[in-house]
Amino acid sequence: MNRKQFLKTIALTGAAITFKSKGGMDLMAQSQDGKPVDMVAVMGGEPDEMFKQAIEEFGGISKFVKKGWKVVVKPNIGWDKSPELAGNTNPKLIAEIVRQCFQAGAKEVTVFDHTCDDWIKCYKNSGIEAAAKAEGAKVVPAHEESYYREVKLPDAKKLKTAKIHEAILDCDAWINVPVLKHHGGANLSISMKNYMGIVWDRRIFHSTDLQQCIADICTMDKKPALNIVDAYRTMKSNGPQGRSTSDVVDTRSLFVSKDIVAVDTAAAKFFGQIKAMPLERVGHLANGQTLGVGTMDLDKLNIKRIKIG
């Protein structure tokens, strides 16, 4: 066998394997036919690939994004960290979501986060600004109070008002795209915690019962059209910032649901496989359920589980 033949064989084998795994996927999907899908969990692919699979199960993103809409994609860009350190949402995932929103006819897609580190550094070093802009999204600042407007939260327990970023208030739909990670204060940071990036004053959260305030902010009228939890890489310790790649586990997963409490419960259980994380420790889940934001009872939901590869 010469070099050329060898390469050819390799290429063919590669193609065959890819094909097979795609076929295998449908078998893995546990669908309860007829009932609408409440949540999709995907494992084993690249971020964009997993999202494509997941959103297909929901019938495509056009179920959530209509023609001519202004859409906000809200990742977690909290820290001045590169994608490998998993402190922020994966830029590839954001790029794919933005791309699909435009495909569905969105007029405008905006991306922002109220960062913890210097916003310019976060936007740049997370890779999200470049990835989102490449797909045509507007990446807007959120570092000054003047970008925020006050909103009342009548159903909240402790946090009765909050200043919310104007991009969220002025859009037709927003998509919440957190990254799953350990968190020193809230114990886990997922979709509900990601709400803190649309809020101006976060100290108030910390000083008045963090776990309750996180649930409270989720009672805001304008709920995300989808919550897409990025668990391609998971920061298992020293969160939410992390120190090095030793805090990161390659988990290659993605969870998508409209129910924010449910998707966070699922992600928390998933995290529990890496490191013990009893759900009571993630107090905002139960608080969210009490406020009627969503359910922690995953058994009652129609969940599609997909493994790629």
Added chain:
Amino acid sequence: MLKKTRVVASIALFSLITFYFLDFTDLTSGKTLNLLVKIQFVPAIMASSLIILIILIALTLLFGRAYCSSICPMGIYQDIIAWISKRTAKKKKRYKFSKAKNVLRTSMLAATLIILLRFPLIVGLIDPYSAYGRIVSNIFRPIYLAGNNVLEMIFTRFGNYTFYRMDIFIMSVFAFAVAILTLGIVGYLAWKHGRTYCNTICPVGTVLGFLSRFSIFRIRIDKSKCNSCGACEMKCKAACISSKQKTVDNSRCVDCFNCLNACRRNALHFSSNNNKQLTVNNEASERNVDNAVAGKSVDESKRRFLTTGIVTAVVVPAAIIEDRVNSLTGNDGKESYERQHPILPPGSIDTKNMLKHCTSCHLCISKCPSRVLKPAFLEYGLAGMMQPTMYFEKGFCNFDCTVCSEVCPNGAIKQLTKDEKHLNQGGHVVFSREICIVQTEETNCGACSEHCPTQAVTMVPYKDSLTIPQINVEICVGCGGCEFICPVRPFRAIHVEGHAVQGQAKPFEEQEKEEKEIEGFGF
């Protein structure tokens, strides 16, 4: 031609250096523009940059004080003011020869040299580069940012996010007052008398003036052509041409070349020492000037002016109400707590090094992207007023950022690599558990730990599902993330105490990366 070259070079350099101080984006992040501040005379002395000093001295020995006309931003600022003053004057503006204030100049220089090591504040006050830097940082920059915000408002309204809003604030009342005073005094002198500042107060002007007496190229008067009409004298903003005596005091001439075109008889030349007649004349003139000065004492009004100026500069701060920003926390949560020691910018080694090298040009403060540097009030004592100190009201020091150490032209903040910065310990964390809300309110918080890049603050189990901060001073770098974000008021439950000598933090222990195989979803 000479004049045109001078004007073009000056305007280019002045605009670039000013923009370098103003810019808050990535536009000026390279080393190129930094060179413009590194070639300034006093910074070169402070940083002991021999090569730059030799070049500047050689330049002066060759051409006279070209530095003062084309490199020094304060010099160019005065030229601009003088030019405006001339253009707007109702009566035709005339400069008049004045005798050299050599006693004043030399004593200012001597004083500068003597206090160089002891009182950097004074050097910083009269060094033209630093004084100009402060003017831009403290006065022009807020205006520039306001302009940016107006543009941002317009552009954002049309959905264009090229501009972003910037927070505008006065970093230090004292530094602002000093900058206003400097701008006003130097501007007034320039408006009225041209280059008075450069030829009386400025220590750089005096040193270069001494050298320029011996410069090869200089303005020379051809006595045979000159009819003492006074046209050149009228144009001379350094007031160094005596048309009556047909002499030029080259120690004060700043090479502006305005006189060359003024002469209708073509009696003025900028030329090398090849005309014996001219040489004799010039030497005689210098003697005359020297004699005149030796014979007559210093101008009274100027002396009064100077004394008043310096006294005001020192007394005003004492009168200004004490800065309250430093009140952080109390040991029992009730008393305000003063930092025992200020926090130095990362890379400044120790207070001594800072005091010795910094002339408070505020470039580091303008360039800090995290807005953690501000001019000190009395944190470093009287001698260190206006030098940069760290505070965490507006932000905290970015773990990976080394900007201040890269831009400092004085060697007051030594350049750090990213890895060196990660271990540079400018202070250490102090935790007041008794006022921490995890203890007082029994709620989750963890904001401090969240912001800690080394996990010198970690959350450890407390009660039930609660976690409370635990500190490890050894791996703390003093970035202030914890202090910035702590929600406890009026006094924070966690803060950074500065170190007089910057130390090395222990590198945090890396956990081994575990390869976890995750089979299922877990739900």
